[in-house]
Amino acid sequence: MGRSATFLYGMIVYVIFLITFLYAIGFTGNIVVPKSIDSGTPGPVTMAVVINLALLSVFALQHSIMARPAFKRMWTRLIPEAAERSTYILMTSVALVLIFAFWQPIPHLIWDFSNSITGVLLSALFWGGWLIVLSSTFMIDHLDLFGLKQVFAHLKKRQAMHPIFVKTGFYRLVRHPIMTGFLIAFWATPSMSAGHLLFACVTTGYIVIAVLHLEEKDLIASIGDDYRTYRDEVPAFVPGLGRGR
Known part of the structure; x- marks a missing residue:
């Protein structure tokens, strides 16, 4: 893959990611999109649970295996190193699209606070969670995180400089604010169905x-003692909930 083709590939993947990200908001919030977490014709509950768990397992395996350094070393023997992150993002998007397309609704209500103050607050938390997710990516390095820095540096025949470890913004409060945002967005819903609860629990x-x-x-393997100290001082997901581990 040539430099220009790698750059174009990275840009296309980023657009795919943006579309997938926006669809994920609509999917979990039952907003606008044609197929959401609670839409569709319900089938047998047992079959729905099996299918949904299989879909989530595909995402979990892809997301975890492709993120490991050993897999990256093997993978970059087949594709340009500059395209590794973009390929990871593309495969993540594909795994999410499978969830969006084949998710089986389980409509039994766990709670329903629609048309109430509690429902309004939960909706606000939902949007706040997604805002935390997006803003947290810019507090580290959005372009590096989604592969754009790598393909641009490759186009310019330069080595991409990866971000250094610093505590900034939300990262002063929790170690993984992106995941904190996801957790808020997945759980904060005015109307929680059994299918949505399954999704929230498994994720x-x-x-x-x-x-x-x-x-x-x-x-820790990459950063060393600095990250160990950070882990001991800053909670993982919830600000102020204990210290470190």
Whole structure:
């Protein structure tokens, strides 16, 4: 893959990510999109649970395996190193599209605060969660996180400089504010169906396991004692909830 083609590939993948990100908001919030977490004709509950768990498992496996350094070293023997991050983002988007397309609704209501003050507050939290997700990406390095810096540097025949470890913005309050934003967005809903609850529970479990037991292991290997100190001083997801681990 030539330099120009790699750059174009990275740009196309970023557009795909933006569309997927916006659809994810509509999907989890039952807003605008043609297929959301609660739309569609319900089928047998057992079959719905099996299908939904399979879809979430595909996402979890893709997201975790492709993020590991060993996989990256193997993968970049087949594709340009500059395109590695973009390819990861593309495969993540594909996994999300599978969830959007084949998710099975389970409409039994767990709670319903629609048309109430509580519902308004939950809706505000929902949007606040997504805002935290997006803004947190800019507090580290949005372009690096989504592969644009890498393909642009490759186009210019330069080595992409990865962001250094600094505590800034939300990262002074929690170690993983992007995940905090996702957790808020997934749980804050005026109307919680059984299908939405399944989604929130499984994604919460995955976030905790993947971040605390996989991602942070890689971060310690990469950053070293600075990250160990950071981990001991700053909570993982909830500001003020204990200290560090």
